[in-house]
Amino acid sequence: MDRDDWHRKTLSKEMVDEIKESTKEKSQRLDFNNYDKDHATRWIGTACEVAFQSWLSEQDIVHDWQLNDGIDEWDFTVGKLRIDVKATSTNYEPKMDYGCDVVSRQWDKIKRTKHINSLVFCRFVLPTNTAIVMGWLPVDEFDSESVFQVAGTKLGVITITVDQYEVQVKDLRKLSEIRQFRYY
Numbered sequence: 001m002d003r004d005d006w007h008r009k010t011l012s013k014e015m016v017d018e019i020k021e022s023t024k025e026k027s028q029r030l031d032f033n034n035y036d037k038d039h040a041t042r043w044i045g046t047a048c049e050v051a052f053q054s055w056l057s058e059q060d061i062v063h064d065w066q067l068n069d070g071i072d073e074w075d076f077t078v079g080k081l082r083i084d085v086k087a088t089s090t091n092y093e094p095k096m097d098y099g100c101d102v103v104s105r106q107w108d109k110i111k112r113t114k115h116i117n118s119l120v121f122c123r124f125v126l127p128t129n130t131a132i133v134m135g136w137l138p139v140d141e142f143d144s145e146s147v148f149q150v151a152g153t154k155l156g157v158i159t160i161t162v163d164q165y166e167v168q169v170k171d172l173r174k175l176s177e178i179r180q181f182r183y184y
Contacts, residue, residue: 002096005174007058007133009051016129019046041089048087048122049075051131061179074116078178083118083136084110094123094134096170099155102142104163110139118181121172135172138181145171 011019023043049065056063056078064077076083086102100121102110110116120136137145146165153160 005135005176007051007055007175008130009054009133010128010130011047011050013129015050016043016047019043019050022046044089044124045085045087047124047129048131048133049085051122052076052083052085052120052133055133055175059176059179073113076120081118081178081181082116083120084116085120085122087122087124087131089124089126091126093125094132094169096168098123098169099149099166100134100169100172101149101164101166102146104148104165107165111143118178120175121169133175134169135175136178137167137171137173141173142167 020043023046026042053063053065053076056076061078066073066075066077074082075085086100088101102119117139118136119139119142121134123132123134124130125132142165146167149155149160149164149166151160151162
């Protein structure tokens, strides 16, 4: 996997503002399954979903975007894949040794319910309003390859703020492989 496999989508300021407003409204009426109930940061996930949906459309991959009809289980269905988009904001272009994480509480629910079978990992670069869809992993691969990080752990200049499971960007599958796995 290398950066040429990534999908980048730069969003206009107007689009970001619209996403922020719609996410604020959804946050007030829906109970989201993740630990982040603050609409001030939840919009990052929606922006990354927009980017992933853009890639799926550009690739002519039939999909269904689950636009939260009151339940926040997974974000996209592609064939038999039930995909949850995992998003993180950053000020910098991601590097191959950066972490791709799932918060421990979310991971426990994913494993317990078995509703989600695939994870797509994205970064939203704040200074450029660019969502970068980096790659994906089936849940069973994430389970076997991820490392548990305890809150308070220092990784270089970053301090982990919540317990989480993590793989590195370089461990992700190429986006193009979704096409062959969709009936998995």
